[in-house]
Amino acid sequence: MTDNALIEKVDVKGAIAALKEKFPEAVKDDSRQGYSGIIVDRKQLVEVARAIKDDFGFDYLSSATAVDYHGIADEMEMVYHAYRISGGPALVFKAQTPRNNAEIPSLIDVWPGADFQEREAWDLYGIKFPGHPSLKRILLWEGFNGHPMRKDWKEAYYEEDHKPFGSRWPGGWIRRAEELNVYGKNVSYPADFDLSKLSDRSEETLYNDLGLGVTVQEMGGSSSLKTDRLVVNMGPHHPSTHGVFRMIVTINGETIETLEPVMGYLHRNHEKIGERNTFLHNMPFTDRLDYLSSMGNNVGYALAVEQLLSQNARFQKPNYRAEVIRVLMSELTRIVNHYWAIGFLLNDLGAFFTPALYAIAEREKILDLFEATAGSRMMCNYMRFGGVAKDLPERLRSVAVKANDMVRDYNTMDYLTELINERIPRSIDELDNYLSESEIIKERTVGVGYLSPEMAVAYSTAGPLLRASGVPYDVRRADPYSIYPELDFDVAVRYNGDIYDRYLIRLDEMRESVRILKQILPRLEKTRNENPVPPKQHTPRVPLGESYGRVENPKGELGYYVVSAGDEKGPQNPWRYHVRAPSFINLTALGPMSVGHKVADVVAILGSIDIVLGETDR
Amino acid sequence: MAQLDLRELNATEFPIPAEMQGNVAITSLSKVYNWSRRSSMWPMLFGLACCAIEMIATAAARYDLSRFGMEVMRASPRQSDLMIVSGTVTKKMVVPIVRLYNQMPEPKYVLAMGACASGGGPFKEGYNVVSGIDMFIPVDVYVPGCPPTPQALLYGLIALQKKIDGQSLANLDDVPWYGVGPSEPTPIPILGPDIIDPRQMDLIRRQAQLAAEGKPHTVREIPAPMKVAQVQQVPAKTQPAASAGDDPAKAERLAKREAALASKKEAEGGTAQAVAEAPAPAAAPDAQPKKKFDKQAMLDKIRERKGN
Numbered sequence: 001m002t003d004n005a006l007i008e009k010v011d012v013k014g015a016i017a018a019l020k021e022k023f024p025e026a027v028k029d030d031s032r033q034g035y036s037g038i039i040v041d042r043k044q045l046v047e048v049a050r051a052i053k054d055d056f057g058f059d060y061l062s063s064a065t066a067v068d069y070h071g072i073a074d075e076m077e078m079v080y081h082a083y084r085i086s087g088g089p090a091l092v093f094k095a096q097t098p099r100n101n102a103e104i105p106s107l108i109d110v111w112p113g114a115d116f117q118e119r120e121a122w123d124l125y126g127i128k129f130p131g132h133p134s135l136k137r138i139l140l141w142e143g144f145n146g147h148p149m150r151k152d153w154k155e156a157y158y159e160e161d162h163k164p165f166g167s168r169w170p171g172g173w174i175r176r177a178e179e180l181n182v183y184g185k186n187v188s189y190p191a192d193f194d195l196s197k198l199s200d201r202s203e204e205t206l207y208n209d210l211g212l213g214v215t216v217q218e219m220g221g222s223s224s225l226k227t228d229r230l231v232v233n234m235g236p237h238h239p240s241t242h243g244v245f246r247m248i249v250t251i252n253g254e255t256i257e258t259l260e261p262v263m264g265y266l267h268r269n270h271e272k273i274g275e276r277n278t279f280l281h282n283m284p285f286t287d288r289l290d291y292l293s294s295m296g297n298n299v300g301y302a303l304a305v306e307q308l309l310s311q312n313a314r315f316q317k318p319n320y321r322a323e324v325i326r327v328l329m330s331e332l333t334r335i336v337n338h339y340w341a342i343g344f345l346l347n348d349l350g351a352f353f354t355p356a357l358y359a360i361a362e363r364e365k366i367l368d369l370f371e372a373t374a375g376s377r378m379m380c381n382y383m384r385f386g387g388v389a390k391d392l393p394e395r396l397r398s399v400a401v402k403a404n405d406m407v408r409d410y411n412t413m414d415y416l417t418e419l420i421n422e423r424i425p426r427s428i429d430e431l432d433n434y435l436s437e438s439e440i441i442k443e444r445t446v447g448v449g450y451l452s453p454e455m456a457v458a459y460s461t462a463g464p465l466l467r468a469s470g471v472p473y474d475v476r477r478a479d480p481y482s483i484y485p486e487l488d489f490d491v492a493v494r495y496n497g498d499i500y501d502r503y504l505i506r507l508d509e510m511r512e513s514v515r516i517l518k519q520i521l522p523r524l525e526k527t528r529n530e531n532p533v534p535p536k537q538h539t540p541r542v543p544l545g546e547s548y549g550r551v552e553n554p555k556g557e558l559g560y561y562v563v564s565a566g567d568e569k570g571p572q573n574p575w576r577y578h579v580r581a582p583s584f585i586n587l588t589a590l591g592p593m594s595v596g597h598k599v600a601d602v603v604a605i606l607g608s609i610d611i612v613l614g615e616t617d618r
Numbered sequence: 619m620a621q622l623d624l625r626e627l628n629a630t631e632f633p634i635p636a637e638m639q640g641n642v643a644i645t646s647l648s649k650v651y652n653w654s655r656r657s658s659m660w661p662m663l664f665g666l667a668c669c670a671i672e673m674i675a676t677a678a679a680r681y682d683l684s685r686f687g688m689e690v691m692r693a694s695p696r697q698s699d700l701m702i703v704s705g706t707v708t709k710k711m712v713v714p715i716v717r718l719y720n721q722m723p724e725p726k727y728v729l730a731m732g733a734c735a736s737g738g739g740p741f742k743e744g745y746n747v748v749s750g751i752d753m754f755i756p757v758d759v760y761v762p763g764c765p766p767t768p769q770a771l772l773y774g775l776i777a778l779q780k781k782i783d784g785q786s787l788a789n790l791d792d793v794p795w796y797g798v799g800p801s802e803p804t805p806i807p808i809l810g811p812d813i814i815d816p817r818q819m820d821l822i823r824r825q826a827q828l829a830a831e832g833k834p835h836t837v838r839e840i841p842a843p844m845k846v847a848q849v850q851q852v853p854a855k856t857q858p859a860a861s862a863g864d865d866p867a868k869a870e871r872l873a874k875r876e877a878a879l880a881s882k883k884e885a886e887g888g889t890a891q892a893v894a895e896a897p898a899p900a901a902a903p904d905a906q907p908k909k910k911f912d913k914q915a916m917l918d919k920i921r922e923r924k925g926n
Binding site: 139140141148157167172177178185187188236265272273276292361364379613 | 765
């Protein structure tokens, strides 16, 4: 956060011009067709990054990701998106490295939030980051063969680079991939694999430098209390980790000394599969990232591809009704997600399942609308490039229940009106009344898991975690999309940065969402006659270039970095499809937040970050 | 729901006077075992991915799993009877899953919830994804869906109850835990350069030998029916490839299309040929007719096991 008001007045163009003046040899424009931003010589990357952050005020590193240009140019590059925490567009800068012996200096000293993202780039692309303190694999295990996101790395079930596969069409084969694999499984071993020399290093590397076993220490001072220093493993199978997350905790007595998150237990290769898929194929896959808020994920991906498509003269932007429906769905999703988050935070605090049951019951009402609209309760696959898949249904019906012979049949608008004006506000108040002033909850949460605003920005955290620390950063206001500029709402912000505030801010956000939804209802009525469905197009022709679409998802800023390298005639698949997952990057702050607390607090701190493993591991 | 009603247990072939039906039941031991097991099936509190959310929704107020005696989700494998594999199984996660499965006491059941747990689902081609949990541990019920709705999961659980109802103490091959002594644990996979199933060690060694000799070692021979079709396609395949000019990718695509057309023509015209080939694979299962149940042999087997 910079005090210099002059800096704020320099826009991205001005900053780039000044950077080029300051580093005439290291900085040059990215002049490839469809690309923007600057390319920085990797030898001077750290100095340039420091200038970008300190001199020009781009203090929030949103995303750092690698792209392999094998076959186009013989190099890989890291793409960084830096924003100002006060709002505005991104300064995109890139550093390139040859594919052999790839090395790019680490930016962890400039932005600590680059930590996990650089580890991911090392794991999946094999780019080394000199200066990174613990460059270990993060999603796969130590000992895995190769770096799978490289373009020349082939998975065991590899058939072709791009879908649709020739064997299916026009080949016409119907066969299972395992029939062609000699092991009948999704495995392949290197040609020189020697089973006798096999050693499973995946576990031991996690415990290196931690000092396994118990050491008893005498506490200093007059106390004669002896404490044990020991290493505790939590997860991946643990009811409080919200999925298959794992933490390795070193505790002294009961106080936490270090905490290291271990992830990748749900790494299901979204990005590799995404590069094989066509652009439209990826839409249902985005549902499965943050599976509690699939509608929001859809919007983000649609925005990213629409940015590319908008260069195409024939592409029609989504019409007003489509935008209204998108906002309606995004905000309902936010409410669904926060119900879940609050219910399970209380679960983690020991209120086993009673608050969660209340919250889930309310969530079902919204899922009914999703099911009637998109056809599925959770995996909606609803947005399309240039609109939505279907208009809202006229009526909401459910089958007859045999027991009481009741058929539920509502007019959709009536159902929505009742939901938004009555039911949701009532249930939010109910949660608030029962929980917010509870003595036990306050005792467990106030002042626990503190995250200062400076650290929150430095660790690139996003969403409720960032705003509960007193930083009013919301993509809906900072870098607006869809029809948010014309809607009247406040960015919820709390200042204490502890678990309690992270709980309260979710209630605040739900109330703001209801406020938005109340403004959406008349807009839905007004646009009744418009058709939000774009013309059907199975393989949209996506022009060359890169784009970064980002939305304010319930968990934080969700970004999609998409590169299209196919021209009008070539294969219509993304060259690179990267997801900037808020759950993943928010976890950077988990370790520092937990140090000094007890093991039971870690469970609550993790619950207050609100992660979803589908998105964390992708 | 599990209120004791003896009429439910009574075997129909033994008539019991009406006034005693509430107090006396004559039944088989299997039925008592099965009845108690299916009525208090405790699942493990264990979620993997998206399906876990639907599993929680199933347990929550609207769908209410407790109607079937299954609401007691245990966080420890040692207290649970049923493992609901709810979500994508990755190579990294399959190691703990097999370990958890081994820790569950018998009788134990596995329900594969959703497309991913059943066969890899939408993520099947991913390099870190296991194509279905049944590659490693035995599965009793598969519930399709992505994710299955709570209704579908309930249906799968009821199907499991029906399956348990059909189990018999006499048939030791079907249900090992009705026998004497513990059964063998499932070998735990190893994270090497890729996931290694210890049961495939020999195969891996063999393939490594082939690789050392410079022979093809990764791709399995194409199964017989496909091979026949491909051999017939060879003349059709080579001709357009030669004439397609300089672009190899295009030539390949053309060749594939020609091959597909040829095979389609054959399927329409040459049905007689296909019929002639068909009986060969169909005959294979007939060659070994299923053994009839031999009571004496089974009793001997039980005695033998007890003797051990």
